[in-house]
Amino acid sequence: MLGRAQLTAVAEARSRLLSHIGEIKPGVQRLPLEKCLDRVCASQVVSPEDLPPTDRSTMDGFAVIAADTFGASQSMPGYLDIRGEVVMGEVPAGKISRGTCFKIPTGGLLPAGADAVVMHEHTVPVDSEVVEIIKPVGSGANLIKQGDDIRKGAVAVERGQLLRPQELGLLAGLGISEVEVYAPLEIGVISTGDEIVDYREIVSPGKIRDINSIVLSSLVRRCGALVHDYGIVSDDENTFFSIVEEAVTENNLVLFSGGSSVGMRDLGEQAIERIGNPGILVHGVSLKPGKPVIIGLCDGTPVFGLPGHPVSAMVCFDFFVRPAIEILSGITPVSTINQPSVQARLKRNINSAAGRLDVVRVQLELEGDVLQARPILGKSGAISTLSQAHGYFLIDEDSQGVSSDDTVDVYLYP
Amino acid sequence: MLGRAQLTAVAEARSRLLSHIGEIKPGVQRLPLEKCLDRVCASQVVSPEDLPPTDRSTMDGFAVIAADTFGASQSMPGYLDIRGEVVMGEVPAGKISRGTCFKIPTGGLLPAGADAVVMHEHTVPVDSEVVEIIKPVGSGANLIKQGDDIRKGAVAVERGQLLRPQELGLLAGLGISEVEVYAPLEIGVISTGDEIVDYREIVSPGKIRDINSIVLSSLVRRCGALVHDYGIVSDDENTFFSIVEEAVTENNLVLFSGGSSVGMRDLGEQAIERIGNPGILVHGVSLKPGKPVIIGLCDGTPVFGLPGHPVSAMVCFDFFVRPAIEILSGITPVSTINQPSVQARLKRNINSAAGRLDVVRVQLELEGDVLQARPILGKSGAISTLSQAHGYFLIDEDSQGVSSDDTVDVYLYP
Numbered sequence: 001m002l003g004r005a006q007l008t009a010v011a012e013a014r015s016r017l018l019s020h021i022g023e024i025k026p027g028v029q030r031l032p033l034e035k036c037l038d039r040v041c042a043s044q045v046v047s048p049e050d051l052p053p054t055d056r057s058t059m060d061g062f063a064v065i066a067a068d069t070f071g072a073s074q075s076m077p078g079y080l081d082i083r084g085e086v087v088m089g090e091v092p093a094g095k096i097s098r099g100t101c102f103k104i105p106t107g108g109l110l111p112a113g114a115d116a117v118v119m120h121e122h123t124v125p126v127d128s129e130v131v132e133i134i135k136p137v138g139s140g141a142n143l144i145k146q147g148d149d150i151r152k153g154a155v156a157v158e159r160g161q162l163l164r165p166q167e168l169g170l171l172a173g174l175g176i177s178e179v180e181v182y183a184p185l186e187i188g189v190i191s192t193g194d195e196i197v198d199y200r201e202i203v204s205p206g207k208i209r210d211i212n213s214i215v216l217s218s219l220v221r222r223c224g225a226l227v228h229d230y231g232i233v234s235d236d237e238n239t240f241f242s243i244v245e246e247a248v249t250e251n252n253l254v255l256f257s258g259g260s261s262v263g264m265r266d267l268g269e270q271a272i273e274r275i276g277n278p279g280i281l282v283h284g285v286s287l288k289p290g291k292p293v294i295i296g297l298c299d300g301t302p303v304f305g306l307p308g309h310p311v312s313a314m315v316c317f318d319f320f321v322r323p324a325i326e327i328l329s330g331i332t333p334v335s336t337i338n339q340p341s342v343q344a345r346l347k348r349n350i351n352s353a354a355g356r357l358d359v360v361r362v363q364l365e366l367e368g369d370v371l372q373a374r375p376i377l378g379k380s381g382a383i384s385t386l387s388q389a390h391g392y393f394l395i396d397e398d399s400q401g402v403s404s405d406d407t408v409d410v411y412l413y414p
Numbered sequence: 415m416l417g418r419a420q421l422t423a424v425a426e427a428r429s430r431l432l433s434h435i436g437e438i439k440p441g442v443q444r445l446p447l448e449k450c451l452d453r454v455c456a457s458q459v460v461s462p463e464d465l466p467p468t469d470r471s472t473m474d475g476f477a478v479i480a481a482d483t484f485g486a487s488q489s490m491p492g493y494l495d496i497r498g499e500v501v502m503g504e505v506p507a508g509k510i511s512r513g514t515c516f517k518i519p520t521g522g523l524l525p526a527g528a529d530a531v532v533m534h535e536h537t538v539p540v541d542s543e544v545v546e547i548i549k550p551v552g553s554g555a556n557l558i559k560q561g562d563d564i565r566k567g568a569v570a571v572e573r574g575q576l577l578r579p580q581e582l583g584l585l586a587g588l589g590i591s592e593v594e595v596y597a598p599l600e601i602g603v604i605s606t607g608d609e610i611v612d613y614r615e616i617v618s619p620g621k622i623r624d625i626n627s628i629v630l631s632s633l634v635r636r637c638g639a640l641v642h643d644y645g646i647v648s649d650d651e652n653t654f655f656s657i658v659e660e661a662v663t664e665n666n667l668v669l670f671s672g673g674s675s676v677g678m679r680d681l682g683e684q685a686i687e688r689i690g691n692p693g694i695l696v697h698g699v700s701l702k703p704g705k706p707v708i709i710g711l712c713d714g715t716p717v718f719g720l721p722g723h724p725v726s727a728m729v730c731f732d733f734f735v736r737p738a739i740e741i742l743s744g745i746t747p748v749s750t751i752n753q754p755s756v757q758a759r760l761k762r763n764i765n766s767a768a769g770r771l772d773v774v775r776v777q778l779e780l781e782g783d784v785l786q787a788r789p790i791l792g793k794s795g796a797i798s799t800l801s802q803a804h805g806y807f808l809i810d811e812d813s814q815g816v817s818s819d820d821t822v823d824v825y826l827y828p
Contacts, residue, residue, distance in 0.1 A: 033613075037632045051797065054619070089609030091619045107609065107722070109620050149796040157801070164827065165632035166800040169625045169724050172613035173797040195503030195521065199447075199586035205468070205505045206523050211583045218451045218579035308521070310583050337778055337804060338785065340754035340826050364751050371752065382563040383465065383587040386580040387571065390751060412754050413578065 006284055009397065010319060010357045013282040013295065017320060020281060020297050021327055026252065027183035033171055036163045038224055039181035040330040045157040047174050050147035055110040057086075059142040062101040062123055062131060063114035069136040077124065077132040086111060101131065110143060117142035150174070160332030182330035185225040188247035189216050190256040191232045192240060192264065193308065198232060211310045211383060212257040219317050220255075222414075223325045235264050244271045248301045252328055255321065257306040257313050265292060268305035272296030275303075286356045286397065290315040302328070310386055311378075315359050341409035342391075344373035351401040361389035362410055373410055389413060420698055423811065424733060424771045427696040427709065431734060434695060434711050435741055440666065441597035447585055450577045452638055453595035454744040459571045461588050464561035469524040471500075473556040476515040476537055476545060477528035483550040491538065492547040500525060515545065524557060531556035564588070574746030596744040599639040602661035603630050604670040605646045606654060606678065607722065612646060625724045625797060626671040633731050634669075636828075637739045649678050658685045662715045666742055669735065671720040671727050679706060682719035686710030689717075700770045700811065704729040716742070724797055729773050755823035756805075758787035765815040775803035776824060787824055803827060 008016070028042045057063065064080060072078035080101040086092045086108035096102060096113035104110070104117055119142060122135035150156060156174055157167050163181065171179065191213045199209040210232055217227045228251055233243045235258075247254045256268065273279040276298025283294050289312035294305030302324050306313040326333065344364055352358040362373040373393065378385030391412040395402055402408060422430070442456045471477065478494060486492035494515040500506045500522035510516060510527035518524070518531055533556060536549035564570060570588055571581050577595065585593065605627045613623040624646055631641045642665055647657045649672075661668045670682065687693040690712025697708050703726035708719030716738050720727040740747065758778055766772040776787040787807065792799030805826040809816055816822060 034628060034631075037635060052622075088607065089620050089622075107622065144796065149792070150798040156798070164801070165629045165636070166728070166803075166827070168632055169629035170797050170801045172628045173623050173625045173724075175613055175617065175623055177614045193502065199589055200591045203589065206503050208466075208503075208521065209587055209589055211587045214448060214586045215579045215583035217448075218582055221451060222579070310587075314580070334804070337826065338756045340756050342752045342754050378563070382558065383584050384564040384570070387578070387584045389580075390748070412751065413580070 007286045007291065008282050008284065009355075010285055010287050013285045014320060014323060016281050017295050017297075017302065017324060018327055020278075021302055021324060024252075024300055024328055025182070026185060026328060026330055028180050029183050030178055030180050033168060033177050033179055036168060036179050036181055037165070039163050039179075039184075041157050041159055041161045041163055041167070042180040042182045042330060044155055044159045045171065045176060045179065047150045047152055047154050047156050048176070049174065050152050051149040051173060052144055052146060055143050055145045057104045057106060057108045057110060057117045057142060058144055059117050059119045060106050061104060061117045061119045061121075061142065062133070063096060063104040063108075063111050063117050064101045064133070064137065065096060065098055065114060066116040066137050066139040066141065068098060068101075069116070069118060069133050072133045072136050074134045077134045079126070080131055080133060082129055082131055084111070115139045115143075158332070160330055162331060185223075185252040185325060185328055186228060186250070187220045187225045187325070188228045188230055188251040188254040189213055189220065190230045190243060190247060190254070192235050192256055192258040192268075193232070194234055196232050196258060212306070212308070212313050215310050215314060215386075216255055216257060216306070216317065219314070219322070220325070223322060224329065225253075225325060235267060237267060237270075240267060241271050241274065244303070245275050248275055248298045248303060252301065253321075253324065254301060254303045255306060255317075256304070258308040265294070265305070268294050269296075272298060272303050272305070275299075276301065287315065287319065288352075288356055288358045290319065290359070293320065295320060310383055311361075314386070339411055341411050342371060343407050344371040344393075344410050346393075346402055346404055346406045346408050347372050347374045348404050349401065350375055350395065352395040352399060354400050355397050357397055358395040359392050360395060361385065361392045362408075363388055364390045364410065373408055421700045421705065422696050422698065423769075424699055424701050427699045428734060428737060430695050431709050431711075431716065431738060432741055434692075435716055435738060438666075438714055438742055439596070440599060440742060440744055442594050443597050444592055444594050447582060447591050447593055450582060450593050450595055451579070453577050453593075453598075455571050455573055455575045455577055455581070456594040456596045456744060458569055458573045459585065459590060459593065461564045461566055461568050461570050462590070463588065464566045465563040465587060466558055466560060469557050469559050471518045471520060471522045471524060471531045471556060472558055473531050473533045474520050475518060475531045475533045475556065476547075477510060477518040477522075477525050477531050478515045478547070478551070479510060479512060479528060480530040480551050480553040480555065482512060482515075483530070483532060483547050486547045486550050488548045493540070494545055494547060496543055496545055498525070529553045529557075572746070574744055576745060599637075599666040599739060599742055600642060600664070601634045601639045601739070602642045602644055602665040602668040603627055603634065604644045604657060604661060604668070606649050606670055606672040606682075607646070608648055610646050610672060626720070626722070626727050629724050629728060629800075630669050630671060630720070630731065633728070633736070634739070637736060638743065639667075639739060649681060651681060651684075654681060655685050655688065658717070659689050662689055662712045662717060666715065667735075667738065668712075668715060668717045669720060670718070672722040679708070679719070682708050683710075686712060686717050686719070689713075690715065701729065701733065702766075702770055702772045704733065704773070707734065709734060724800055725775075725792075728800070733773075753825055755825050756785060757821050758785040758807075758824050760807075760816055760818055760820045760822050761786050761788045762818050763815065764789055764809065766809040766813060768814050769811050771811055772809040773806050774809060775799065775806045776822075777802055778804045778824065787822055
């Protein structure tokens with residue numbers, strides 16, 4: 001058993017891990033823009049041009065010289081001669097001089113000479129050649145000027161930014177059709193234990209079906225990484241060491257799970273210590289569930305020994321593995337933004353030990369107007385509780401518990 | 415222009431849309447469990463067995479008859495004969511009778527006769543044949559009993575549930591290796607406008623690169639749906655109508671975008687009215703940005719005419735298209751859960767018109783301990799603002815604005 005004194009606080013464990021892997025960078029690929037969704041930009045992209053390349057109208061109306069509209073009002077309109085019409089997608093022919101205007105659609109190129117657009121609603125048609133202006137505009141009104149959106153040479157996307165639909169849109173707008181992105185991580189997943197069998201097989205009495213492989217592989221896939229599933233590995237020392245070593249060689253990160261027993265725990269620690277440097281970074285954290293997690297680094301490859309209980313393994317994934325995957329993926333963390341949450345009223349008291357971070361899974365339900373959080377208090381290791389939770393709240397190290405009717409911040413499982 | 419009076423409130427527009435498509439169900443596929451991540455369960459799965467199938471220990475310790483431990487204490491320990499050891503993955507040989515016990519690991523099968531487990535920490539070894547018990551346990555202590563996790567015949571996963579890593583874990587634990595899931599939706603994406611060109615082409619003056627195709631396709635892919643990209647379609651009536659009709663025939667949902675001009679708007683409405691029934695459901699909503707959205711239904715296929723500005727198109731996607739995709743994907747909506755948010759302090763006043771829902775994009779930054787939200791007030795149609803926003807907050811219909819230093823709920827863009 002792990003004594004309280006040997007446990008590392010969650011924040012300390014995480015910062016120890018992340019500080020060791022901050023400098024590791026994945027490979028780089030050059031991909032067509034349409035293949036880049038949810039990939040991470042590997043080199044800064046600067047705008048190759050002004051956008052828009054010329055002044056454009058942001059309204060349907062009339063392109064004018066602003067000074068020609070000064071003093072115009074409903075009772076005292078100004079009159080302008082219509083000298084032409086801007087056609088979408090074409091360069092306007094001709095030039096505006098004092099006392100004249102062009103009809104212009106939203107997005108139309110501003111004709112030479114004009115410096116503003118009067119909205120359609122602030123005009124009254126007279127005939128095909130003359131329009132009444134009933135409201136003045138200042139120079140630059142209802143326009144987006146050359147380079148207003150983004151200037152040539154300005155940074156469009158930074159290295160380390162996730163390429164969301166928005167960033168792909170910006171890059172498409174700039175005519176950038178290929179981007180350097182980081183290669184997806186390759187992550188090895190190993191289940192251990194002589195009692196564990198593949199879930200597709202017949203189980204004989206005493207055996208347990210492997211749950212962690214599919215849960216951890218799925219969590220990894222959702223991070224955009226590739227999974228190498230090493231299946232179920234015997235906890236025989238030679239077999240186990242050689243598979244972990246193989247996985248460390250073949251992947252950017254390795255997860256093994258199973259074996260909360262002391263023997264298996266020791267075996268996991270020995271494997272990490274032997275296979276590479278610096279070896280063990282953290283063994284045991286003040287976290288419930290998730291206490292027996294082992295975190296190591298073998299010559300640049302983080303290796304995680306996760307608890308055998310799927311619930312504990314998933315909590316450790318959320319707190320340690322996902323942040324490591326994000327850093328290794330090349331994402332520049334946006335540390336200033338809290339995790340989004342919903343507020344809910346707790347349905348019962350929950351006690352916690354001081355000095356320990358508790359992760360309490362909850363079901364949410366609306367009672368009247370108030371969202372209620374019902375803690376899920378399944379027996380240790382119950383799998384069905386895994387899928388009953390909408391999310392979880394935290395009882396932090398300074399607290400010895402929370403009371404019924406307290407408001408808690410619930411983080412939803414995606 | 416759309417007058418204020420013709421506009422539909424956002425909530426009304428959404429409920430009109432969703433009520434029309436609630437009965438449409440996608441096709442069903444039977445897939446191996448490992449292919450089911452983030453798919454939607456199409457038929458209820460009940461547990462084929464009790465889990466665990468027999469009583470198991472949840473601790474390392476000794477399997478006992480609870481009554482044998484009553485009254486045991488540090489000063490007055492009980493003594494039990496060790497009659498055997500439970501080996502992980504094996505059925506224990508032998509039976510426990512009064513005064514005897516078995517050594518048992520976490521997860522080990524409870525031997526016949528035992529009804530509780532004493533934790534290792536509450537025992538003191540005497541020799542290989544006898545152990546001292548220093549704390550009593552009640553019947554059932556430190557056990558998970560047969561069926562405690564999930565009972566044979568109980569619902570494991572409901573129809574309409576998203577299959578997250580958690581649900582896959584539960585199903586693997588039950589030995590279920592194939593699941594019926596809904597087929598992914600097929601969604602047609604059309605960009606319109608004679609001024610729009612493919613972003614991979616050279617743009618001649620006056621033309622604009624197509625941004626919406628890649629933004630909308632990416633948003634659709636993130637919903638797990640398949641995209642059919644119809645490219646850029648001329649706003650010539652015959653061409654446009656025939657492509658929209660083709661897309662309606664070939665897809666579960668169709669998006670066209672572009673043309674905030676009155677002419678293009680009319681064309682979009684006519685297309686939806688002509689191609690199928692009931693036709694237009696909503697034209698114009700009290701939403702900024704996003705006002706000119708058109709929502710229709712053509713013989714069971716929702717068709718959306720989205721504004722040409724990428725920012726407006728994306729807001730309409732968030733408010734109308736994504737909820738429609740979720741319903742059509744077969745997901746049972748969890749309507750009781752609010753969208754998660756972070757709280758931030760607003761950096762400036764923002765005015766809004768009463769009766770209109772305003773979506774205000776913001777950048778977040780930490781100043782001291784306080785998260786600040788800086789509204790992004792780009793010119794209408796500026797693409798760079800798309801990628802600057804961390805998220806948005808809402809100014810609802812009852813409000814005429816928010817003030818600097820107000821606390822707002824910010825919804826983050828994923």
